[in-house]
Amino acid sequence: MNTTQISASSAPAAHTLTTAEVDGYDVFQRIGLITRRLHDALRELGYDKKLENAVDSLPDARARLSYIAKLTGESAEKVLNTVELAQATQNETHQAAKELLVRWQASASAALTAPADDALVSATRAFLEKSLESATATNEHLSNIMLAQDFHDLTGQVIRKVVDLAQTLEEQLLALLLETTPPERRAKILNNEPGYLSGPAVQTEGRTDIVTSQSQVDDMLESLGF
Amino acid sequence: MSNVADMKFLIVDDFSTMRRIVRNLLKEIGYNNADEAEDGIAALAKLRAGKFDFVVSDINMPNMNGFELLAQIRGDEQLKGLPVLMVTAEAKKEDIVTAAQSGANGYIVKPFTKATLEEKVLKIVQKFAK
Helix, strand or coil: CCCCCCCCCCCCCCCCCCHHHHHHHHHHHHHHHHHHHHHHHHHHHCHHHHHHHHHHHHHHHHHHHHHHHHHHHHHHHHHHHHHHHHHHHHHHHHHHHHHHHHHHHHHHHCCCCCHHHHHHHHHHHHHHHHHHHHHHHHHHHHHHHHHHCCHHHHHHHHHHHHHHHHHHHHHHHHHHHHHCCCHHHHHHHHHCCCCCCCCCCCCCCCCCCECCCHHHHHHHHHHCCC | CCCHHHCCEEEECCCHHHHHHHHHHHHHHCCCCEEEECCHHHHHHHHHHCCCCEEEECCCCCCCCHHHHHHHHHCCCCCCCCCEEEEECCCEHHHHHHHHHCCCCEEEECCCCHHHHHHHHHHHHHHHHC
């Protein structure tokens, strides 16, 4: 871009132009001038080094985020494995208690037991009933533990978005860095090509164009005829 | 389908943990027959290869997202009548409108509860049973 044609000041143009022409001309020339000044300033102040460091640190930041995503994913899988095992055990207990309770109830109603055993029978039946309740309650807790692992999906989507942003930033900084680097050194920078990680995810907070609860979703769907 | 409990579900989500969560919740609700797919492309292949009765799909997925999958299902002679429930972190109103206009039968925003899933699945099952 030729920035020598105009001065930095808002000195009046030497020849006659329309206002629109002057505005358009002025804006682009000014942007060009600012870019040139920024370019020079970066080099003079040594910011090209800082920029290079920033570009270099972004892949590291992305790697760290990916590490978080990987570890939280593995943890969630472990929890799910354990929950599934515990649920199976609880279901067996529940089933066994239920079957035994039915037998005790039949036995009691048929008055097959000796009077001396009454206390033992009622204690056993009470225990079986309690076991059934406990197994049901524990299964409910396990279900909640399982559902809480949805954090992996939800945080994972946010991490993906940040990783994506970091990549965009990295590419833009890299372009800026190339601008401020003498041609003979550009190849060196380009050899550190940015990596590519998977796509965008949309997470939404504090906005008016989103819903914040399932009931709002339902209301919307209802208004749309669902 | 002869028995509602035998209905075959296809759970589509790019996060394996979420697929497992939905699968387990469906099991707790009483639906034991489910398969999984990691994106729209894998889902379409499975849907075309086997008999499914219900699709539970995420929206934001690589390769083919949930909206594209929904459009493919609605545009397929064999699959167009399938119930499709969207389960997604996308809470934008325009996404819900898009889903409804594209022929989704229900929409659940993550994070959700077992009760919500049960209610929405049941509602769609009852509607399709009529």
